[in-house]
Amino acid sequence: MKLIYNKYLFFLPTVLTILILGLIGLLPGNINPIGMALAYWFFGSIAFAFIVKLLRSEYHQKVIAADELAQHKRYLDNLIGNAPEGIVWADKHSNIKYVNQKFTQIFGYTNEEARGKNVDKLLNDPDQTGEAEKITIAVAQGIPQEAEGIRKRKDGSLVHVSIVGAPMESMEGKLEVFGIYRDISEEKLAEENLIASEKSLRELSTQLMSANNFKELLLDIITHDLRNPSGVISGALEILEDEFPDNEIVDLIKKSSDNLVQVIEDAGTLSKLSMGESIQLEEMDIVPILLGVADTFASQLHSVNMELSIDLPDAIVVPTNRIIGEVFSNYISNAIKYASEGHKIELSAEDNSKYALVELRDFGKTIPEDKRSGIFDRSVQLLDGPRKGSGLGLAIVKRIAIAQGAEVGVHENQPQGNVFYFKFIKTSTDG
Helix, strand or coil: CCCCCCHHHHHHHHHHHHHHHHHHHHHCCCCCCCHHHHHHHHHHHHHHHHHHHHHHHHHHHHHHHHHHHHHHHHHHHHHHCCCCCEEEEEECCCCEEEEEEHHHHCCCHHHHHHCEEEHHHCCCCCCCCCHHHHHHHHCCCCCEEEEEEECCCCCCCCEEEEEEEEEEEEECCCEEEEEEEECCCHHHHHHHHHHHHHHHHHHHHHHHHHHHHHHHHHHHHHHHHHHHHHHHHHHHHHHHHHHHHCCHHHHHHHHHHHHHHHHHHHHHHHHHCCCCCCCEEEHHHEEEHHHHHHHHHHHHHHCCCEEEECCCCCCEEEEEEEHHHHHHHHHHHHHHHHCHHHHEEEEEEEEEECCCEEEECCEEEEHHHHHHHHHHEEEEEEEECCCCCCCCCCHHHHHHEEEEEEEEEEECCCCCCEEEEEEEEEECCCC
């Protein structure tokens, strides 16, 4: 009962004193009733005020303690109720006493629906409670647990969860179970996708390995099995040249045979590049190679109404391999495909003691600056358009450059177009 101490309580001792004084006045032998009344009033006031203050102080402390306890309870209720993980509080027999909002979101059971139910039976099929029961029994014995598992929602669907079980002592001193559930379905899905992707990549790797083996077989056929018959043809043509030195047909066949032999040799060199192997370099004059490449494109250039102008020194001696012709063959081929609207291309070179720079200029559409470095990567097209290739040409050019320590690239031409270059680095100081 709440005590109210106010100004009216002060008069209570006075009333009591008067009453006592009246009673004493009725007794015989009392000679000083006023003095005794004053004494009663004084000591009674002090005693009553002390008792009221004591009771009031004790009650005030109880009110403060009750308020603090209520605040702590509200704080814990908010903390647990709004926790980002599903929380369940159960007794040592796994009977649920409380679940929070996140638990309801994960499993579908409200606090009212879950209260009093066995947590293991609620979240598992009858024939699948063994693993869950082992966890809760261990926690009820005071042993914390961590695990992952599959649990059943209210609607019957399954959910992957991580589980943390912790023993907790109730206010009555009894050991109870405190469980935390986290939905890890997205992590499991990502893990399954990663495993599937890894499996797919392994299968693709196996397929690529088979394809590479087949490619190696084809290259082996080209570079070995065709070399012998081409050599026989070359030998027979030498005999024919001796017998018919000025025969144009024999000269044409001999030239074609020499080109075939060179193609076979180049195929062998390209196979080495594709395998990441090194290629043999030697000091050679690349001007005849450049002129030979230009000559092979004469008919194609004429068919698209393009003109090729050549400005080369008499000789350019650099450390290289005959496969270098593939570089400028790719450059001219790409110019025909993508820059024919410019109607011309220019092949030029700069040669000094440190390097030799060979450039092919076209006057077609300028390649954007942010795409220039990427076009030397495999399967990247020069420009969008109807003429699309495999994207291997410039990737081969880059491989050739890397194999002989050269530099390769493209920059803007003026007033429009592109300049594809190949820069040979010389190892000697000879001009």
